[in-house]
Amino acid sequence: MCSQSHPSSRLFSVTAMVMFLSILTSRYQERDFGIDLPRKLLLGLTSLFVSIASVLVSFCAGHFFILKDKLKYAAFPVYAVTGLPVTLFAIALFPLYHDLAWALFKKGVTA
Numbered sequence: 001m002c003s004q005s006h007p008s009s010r011l012f013s014v015t016a017m018v019m020f021l022s023i024l025t026s027r028y029q030e031r032d033f034g035i036d037l038p039r040k041l042l043l044g045l046t047s048l049f050v051s052i053a054s055v056l057v058s059f060c061a062g063h064f065f066i067l068k069d070k071l072k073y074a075a076f077p078v079y080a081v082t083g084l085p086v087t088l089f090a091i092a093l094f095p096l097y098h099d100l101a102w103a104l105f106k107k108g109v110t111a
Contacts, residue, residue: 008050008051008054009051009052009054009055010051012047012050012051012054013047013048013051015043015044015047015051016044016045016047016048016051019040019043019047020040020044022040023037023040023041023044026040038100038103038104039104041100042097042100042101042104045093045096045097045100046097049090052086052089053086056082056083056086059082060079060082063075063078063079064079
């Protein structure tokens with residue numbers, strides 16, 4: 001069985017990859033650490049979260065439509081277990097995401 005993820009998941013995963021690669025290839029100047037790095041990291045994390053959520057939704061929807069009628073309600077625990085690692089990943093990175101957003105918008109308002 002061949003499975004295709006949603007085009008939005010590909011778009012956001014490529015965006016996340018480009019943002020993280022642009023962090024690696026930065027010039028390491030003061031402006032990069034103060035403004036560009038938090039902005040790129042925030043955009044990269046946001047794209048990564050949206051990409052993972054899009055792949056998860058695409059998997060669950062595709063799997064739900066393929067199942068027979070009598071097995072559809074038995075699949076909900078599988079979907080819950082599938083979403084557990086994504087939820088734990090989001091909870092683990094939420095403090096970093098919150099700090100980045102706070103620092104970026106606080107500098108944006110005062111600058």
